Amino acid sequence: MVKAIIAPSILAGDFSKLGAEAKRVFDAEADWIHLDVMDGHFVPNITMGPPIIASLRKSVPRDSNAPGKFFFDCHMMVSRPEQWVEPIAKAGGDQYTFHYEATDDPLKLIKLIRDNGMRAACAIKPGTPVEVLYPLAQYLDMALVMTVEPGFGGQKFMADMMPKVDALRRKYPQLDIQVDGGLGPSTILAAANAGANVIVAGTSVFKAANAEEMIQLLRSHVTS
Numbered sequence: 001m002v003k004a005i006i007a008p009s010i011l012a013g014d015f016s017k018l019g020a021e022a023k024r025v026f027d028a029e030a031d032w033i034h035l036d037v038m039d040g041h042f043v044p045n046i047t048m049g050p051p052i053i054a055s056l057r058k059s060v061p062r063d064s065n066a067p068g069k070f071f072f073d074c075h076m077m078v079s080r081p082e083q084w085v086e087p088i089a090k091a092g093g094d095q096y097t098f099h100y101e102a103t104d105d106p107l108k109l110i111k112l113i114r115d116n117g118m119r120a121a122c123a124i125k126p127g128t129p130v131e132v133l134y135p136l137a138q139y140l141d142m143a144l145v146m147t148v149e150p151g152f153g154g155q156k157f158m159a160d161m162m163p164k165v166d167a168l169r170r171k172y173p174q175l176d177i178q179v180d181g182g183l184g185p186s187t188i189l190a191a192a193n194a195g196a197n198v199i200v201a202g203t204s205v206f207k208a209a210n211a212e213e214m215i216q217l218l219r220s221h222v223t224s
């Protein structure tokens with residue numbers, strides 16, 4: 001059985017106080033924090049990069065008594081993802097998710113990510129068929145099926161991506177499968193039923209009146 005992981009996306013947080021925002025959701029029992037790195041080239045938006053992630057890591061240091069706590073899940077919406085592996089590792093990233101569409105040699109990139117001490121994950125945009133992940137799956141820690149066009153938070157969940165999640169889950173019972181975009185109380189069931197176990201939730205968690213209750217609600221659907 002794969003574990004339910006709730007990963008709030010800080011893109012929906014207050015960028016003037018990222019450290020406090022990360023702490024707020026970790027206090028609310030978030031498993032990971034999802035960091036959306038955008039370069040204005042692979043996607044039509046610019047967000048954050050290694051210097052900001054390094055600052056964030058200083059305000060949310062790793063806990064040597066609890067490995068895996070305060071996990072930084074870095075979603076790299078960038079062209080030439082190879083060039084950012086080492087800087088992101090040095091900044092404190094725990095997982096590096098590259099986009100399949102952005103690289104010519106995914107296997108080489110996976111090895112580079114692992115050699116830099118991070119978990120390796122591969123994302124596909126809505127227009128990319130799930131089959132491209134099959135030759136990579138055995139080398140991946142996680143696959144990310146995008147449920148919106150990458151670039152912006154607060155978009156509508158694309159339920160028609162669920163057959164991709166379902167196909168992956170049937171083939172790879174142990175693989176962490178992440179969904180990202182438009183996840184909240186009204187869409188979590190579709191994602192969980194298809195077999196997703198890693199849930200990115202930006203708007204729904206950061207804008208919730210009670211982040212802890214929202215995280216619990218999302219998790220309850222994934223584990224049930």
Ligand code: DX5
Nearest residue numbers: 009150151153154182202203
């Ligand atoms: C979109 C990002 C998402 C986004 C999700 O490109 O990859 O992580 O922050 O935000 P919500 O949950 O608001 O759709």
Ligand code: ZN
Nearest residue numbers: 036075180200
């Ligand atoms: Zn993301």
